[in-house]
Amino acid sequence: MFSASDEGGALVQLTPAFTNATGNAAAFSVSPDRQSIAYAADANMNNTFELFVVPAAGGTPVQVSGGFPVGTRINEIAWAPDSSQVAYVANPQGRAPRGFSHWEVFLVDRDGSNDRKINGSVGSPPVVSVSGIKWSPDSRYIAQVVLSLDPFQTIVGFNTFDTTAGAPNSTRISPTLDYLNGERINFRYEWSADSTRIAYLSSHEAAGTTQLYTAMADGSGSTRINAALVAAGDVYRFNWAPDGSRIAYQATQLSSARTDLFVSDFDGGNNQRINTGGTLQPNQTAELSWSPDSSRLAFRLDEDIDDVREVYVSSADGSSPVKVHPALAAGQAALNPIWSPDGQQLAYRSNADDVSTFELYISDVDGSGPVKVNGPLIQNGNVSGGVNWSPDGLRISYVADQGQFGTVELYVSTVDGLSNNRVNAPITAANVDISPSAITWADDSTRIVFVDRADDFPLPETLDIWAGTVDGSMPIMLNETNNFFGVFAY
Numbered sequence: 001m002f003s004a005s006d007e008g009g010a011l012v013q014l015t016p017a018f019t020n021a022t023g024n025a026a027a028f029s030v031s032p033d034r035q036s037i038a039y040a041a042d043a044n045m046n047n048t049f050e051l052f053v054v055p056a057a058g059g060t061p062v063q064v065s066g067g068f069p070v071g072t073r074i075n076e077i078a079w080a081p082d083s084s085q086v087a088y089v090a091n092p093q094g095r096a097p098r099g100f101s102h103w104e105v106f107l108v109d110r111d112g113s114n115d116r117k118i119n120g121s122v123g124s125p126p127v128v129s130v131s132g133i134k135w136s137p138d139s140r141y142i143a144q145v146v147l148s149l150d151p152f153q154t155i156v157g158f159n160t161f162d163t164t165a166g167a168p169n170s171t172r173i174s175p176t177l178d179y180l181n182g183e184r185i186n187f188r189y190e191w192s193a194d195s196t197r198i199a200y201l202s203s204h205e206a207a208g209t210t211q212l213y214t215a216m217a218d219g220s221g222s223t224r225i226n227a228a229l230v231a232a233g234d235v236y237r238f239n240w241a242p243d244g245s246r247i248a249y250q251a252t253q254l255s256s257a258r259t260d261l262f263v264s265d266f267d268g269g270n271n272q273r274i275n276t277g278g279t280l281q282p283n284q285t286a287e288l289s290w291s292p293d294s295s296r297l298a299f300r301l302d303e304d305i306d307d308v309r310e311v312y313v314s315s316a317d318g319s320s321p322v323k324v325h326p327a328l329a330a331g332q333a334a335l336n337p338i339w340s341p342d343g344q345q346l347a348y349r350s351n352a353d354d355v356s357t358f359e360l361y362i363s364d365v366d367g368s369g370p371v372k373v374n375g376p377l378i379q380n381g382n383v384s385g386g387v388n389w390s391p392d393g394l395r396i397s398y399v400a401d402q403g404q405f406g407t408v409e410l411y412v413s414t415v416d417g418l419s420n421n422r423v424n425a426p427i428t429a430a431n432v433d434i435s436p437s438a439i440t441w442a443d444d445s446t447r448i449v450f451v452d453r454a455d456d457f458p459l460p461e462t463l464d465i466w467a468g469t470v471d472g473s474m475p476i477m478l479n480e481t482n483n484f485f486g487v488f489a490y
Contacts, residue, residue: 010408029077029086036110038064038086040074047075051088053110060090064112068092075103076131080139083108086165087118087142089326093126100149102129105142107163118161119144120170125278128156132187136195140164141217143173143198145187155185158200160217182207193244195264198316199225210234212249216267225249230256241294246316247276248288248297261288261299261314274318275301284290287311287336290341296365298324298337299344309333311348312433313365324348324363325370331355336385341393345415347373349383358382360398362415372415374398384408385436395470397423397438397448408433410450412470421472423448446470 028039044065051065051074065074069092076089089103102122108115119130132145140163146156150207156172177183186201197214205211205224212225212235226235232382233252236259240247248263254273261274274297288298298313311334314321324346325334334350335358346365349358353372360383363370374383377400386399394415399408407427413420424434438451449467468475 015042019211019303027074027077028087029079031079031110032353033083035083035419037075038079038088039476040088043102046070047074049090050079051086051090051108053086053112058488062112064108064115065106066115076133078135080135080163081125081137083110083140084139087135089131089133090207100129100151100153102149103131105130105133105144105161106436107142107161109184116168118142118163118168118170119159120168129153130159130243132189134189134191135189136217137193140195141190143191143217144393145189146172155177155187157185158189158198160198160219162217164440171219173198173215173217173222174200174202174213175222177202177204177441178207184210186210190238190240192266193242197244199238199240199247201238206221208232210236211245212238212251214247214268215294217249223268225264226251226262227253227264227271229253232256239290241290242292245294248290249300249336250288257449261297262300263297263318263365267286272318274299274314275312276318276321289337289339291339292341293364296343298339298365300335300337309335311335311337311346313346322365322367324365324367325350325361326352327401334361336387338387340389340415341391345393347387347389347396349387356380358384359388360413362396362417371415371417373413373415373420374400374411375413375420375459377401384430386410386434386439388439388441390441390470391443395445397439397441399434408436410434410439410448410468412448412472421470423468423470423472423475424450424452425475427452 030037036053038053040051042049048068048070050063052061053064054061072090073094074088074090077089085107087107089105091101091103096403105119106116106118122128127149128148130144134143142161144159146159148154148156157172159170159172183203189200191198199214201210202213203210205299215222218466235249235251238247239250246263246265250259256258263274264271288300296313296315300309300311301470302309307330308328311324312321313324333350334348336349338347345362347362350361351358360368360373360374361372379403383398383400386397388397394410397412399410400410409422412423432452435451435453447469448469466475
């Protein structure tokens with residue numbers, strides 16, 4: 001079931017009691033205003049999933065999808081940023097003749113009215129699958145990834161749907177690709193903060209050369225963002241500034257022997273290299289991270305060209321770069337810079353104290369006051385991820401190889417490192433870990449929701465949803481059975 005906590009701490013059951021002991025709920029999404037939860041469930045135990053919406057405080061769930069054929073599944077749910085509508089991806093036609101499941105995109109109002117398919121025709125029999133939905137920040141457009149129904153599920157392009165049009169519509173925003181000659185498009189795409197443009201990676205100008213482009217939501221104004229690349233050069237990754245004015249990206253733009261970091265205006269102008277020296281090997285993650293106010297960039301690379309990966313902060317034009325940690329020796333590295341909510345500090349992982357152990361540090365952005373915030377680790381233990389600042393910026397979470405069986409557990413520390421508590425209850429089985437990608441802070445920074453997962457091979461992986469407190473007191477399990485997802489709503 002899905003559960004929420006009222007102010008007194010009591011759990012509220014949000015879904016009807018399912019009779020299937022293995023669980024019937026498959027996916028969920030909390031509305032941005034935190035008032036409703038949409039979830040997919042096989043409520044009738046006939047292997048058919050429908051979409052339901054229930055108040056986060058508890059109440060009667062409402063089926064908002066229109067009644068699908070037997071065997072339909074739902075695999076993506078996404079609320080509009082203004083919480084007025086829910087988009088979801090389902091496969092009502094089942095499998096295509098060649099045996100590949102194809103998916104289509106549907107949209108329904110929050111109250112369950114106006115449920116409709118919004119993507120264009122997929123043909124009969126279907127020839128494409130539509131997935132990877134992302135709302136524009138202004139809640140007007142839904143972008144979709146279109147994939148071919150073949151063994152490779154090749155990405156055909158990106159489409160957008162205009163919710164103000166009132167009828168099914170689908171506009172291709174990416175250029176036509178020549179697949180026979182090796183042109184490709186990357187699955188990842190991102191909306192700009194002002195909802196006017198989408199950034200994506202494509203090789204439609206030259207097969208084998210991936211470049212960065214933006215296009216308007218209606219498909220017009222396609223613009224290449226990167227400057228001319230060297231022969232066989234590529235753009236590897238990108239990151240919009242929070243205000244949408246600029247894009248940072250990593251590319252082999254100056255030399256085939258190195259990659260560098262660049263910042264460009266949203267229209268491709270004012271292209272500047274950010275790193276003053278150093279290099280990254282092609283395809284090595286640069287870990288670009290914008291400050292919350294879009295004025296600075298944190299990035300990781302070997303700036304001193306001494307085989308040591310380090311974290312720097314610079315102005316958005318590349319000026320005034322500062323190394324945010326003490327000097328590192330050969331074989332040492334700093335990884336994964338994450339800005340504090342106020343943009344004054346950075347958290348990062350480093351093996352500065354022991355080359356075989358990565359630990360969690362926090363430093364001011366000018367490089368002063370670095371503090372190790374994790375508690376003592378077991379031999380060969382590591383802070384392996386799950387690093388998330390609390391909304392008030394006073395605490396930080398992390399997961400570490402710390403348990404008696406070497407399993408991954410969840411911790412919360414104050415930013416000065418003086419108070420460090422395990423959030424999950426002691427894990428007593430070697431096959432149970434905390435999932436580092438499923439950790440969410442409550443808005444008031446006092447509670448944290450997490451998922452533990454058990455590998456019950458040969459049975460499917462099982463999941464449990466928990467809510468813990470920052471002082472490490474006994475967490476509460478929010479679901480009653482395994483094999484399905486739950487949520488803790490605040």
